[in-house]
């Protein structure tokens with residue numbers, strides 16, 4: 001670090017950190033993807049299995065990530081290097097994290113762009129078409145339209161850049177202090193509306209009813225993989241946010257609060273999405289279309305539908321923004337720590353590069369090279385007729401390979417490589433949970449690596 005480098009910033013308070021970490025966790029994964037996979041896997045038991053994955057696998061890793069950041073005061077690459085006494089091999093784990101952050105943001109921003117586009121359409125009343133077919137086809141049209149995709153992707157990247165450029169306190173923390181209460185408020189309003197719909201009872205039954213026969217081994221592993229994505233683990237987002245945490249912060253209870261809030265929002269999202277789905281006779285397992293193709297059909301028929309549509313898509317946009325801020329912060333913090341760039345320079349240059357990296361994702365809905373062309377190209381990898389376009393391909397690689405690999409690296413490093421005395425001291429510092437150290441270490445040493453290897457075996461189709 002050069003002598004002129006400014007001192008590292010810290011969160012202004014514990015609340016500031018908890019809000020920022022929750023902002024990172026609660027995102028499109030929690031509000032859209034969780035309801036959909038819970039539905040496909042039969043609800044009930046799947047939800048129980050998911051809760052077990054969060055508590056036994058994800059929370060221990062979150063604690064490890066935040067502690068590594070707090071101890072080293074560095075973004076992932078520097079954190080691994082310093083904690084491993086300069087080892088290049090371990091720094092590589094940090095590098096995978098930084099690269100994964102850039103890739104995730106590049107396509108996440110395209111989906112976030114759809115939410116902005118839909119919020120805008122909703123607010124203008126354009127989702128209120130009298131013709132359900134026209135609304136249903138809207139997503140197919142939007143998805144394939146390069147102009148719309150590129151425009152909103154660019155708008156979203158500019159907003160994320162502005163948030164991160166302000167710094168840790170005046171940018172990241174300040175925005176999360178605004179975004180998270182807004183998100184919770186919107187969620188409560190939408191939930192209140194959903195409880196008045198005919199389909200509410202059926203939705204509760206669908207999500208929480210114990211349909212044991214629907215839970216498969218694959219579903220269990222899906223729950224585990226989703227736990228990583230939804231809590232932003234495995235790419236160093238929590239290492240980076242942890243590097244701004246005060247020394248005497250209670251990391252264990254903060255991790256429990258953040259995971260609990262994310263889980264609560266995921267469950268509430270089910271109770272918003274499914275009553276609408278059932279009340280209007282739509283299919284619950286519709287995949288990506290559940291949100292962008294089906295819900296607008298329902299909104300189009302509801303009284304004050306334009307308002308509810310705008311509120312729903314704004315909720316998604318807000319959640320996506322707080323998550324995107326954390327992915328950009330990983331990459332920016334890396335450039336500040338390791339290259340010595342100023343925050344402004346790092347944010348502008350790197351966000352620009354990531355926006356460009358997202359261009360193929362924005363073009364993935366079309367017939368061209370990154371859409372149908374890429375699907376043909378990857379068909380061999382995923383079995384006959386099952387190729388993925390550029391966007392889906394990278395989403396798959398990140399969620400199933402890169403994030404679990406990063407999580408495995410962090411767990412193995414902290415549990416096996418870090419000095420025992422330093423590890424125990426770090427865990428106990430500021431924490432009222434010091435007596436649970438043995439349990440945390442045991443989970444991190446044995447259960448976590450085993451569970452991650454199981455995800456790999458499943459994702460690569462080895463069983």
Ligand code: PHE
Pocket residue numbers: 024025026027028029030104229230231232233235237323324326327
């Ligand atoms: N946790 C975010 C979500 O649920 C996604 C995310 C993954 C954000 C990895 C940062 C890092 O949408």
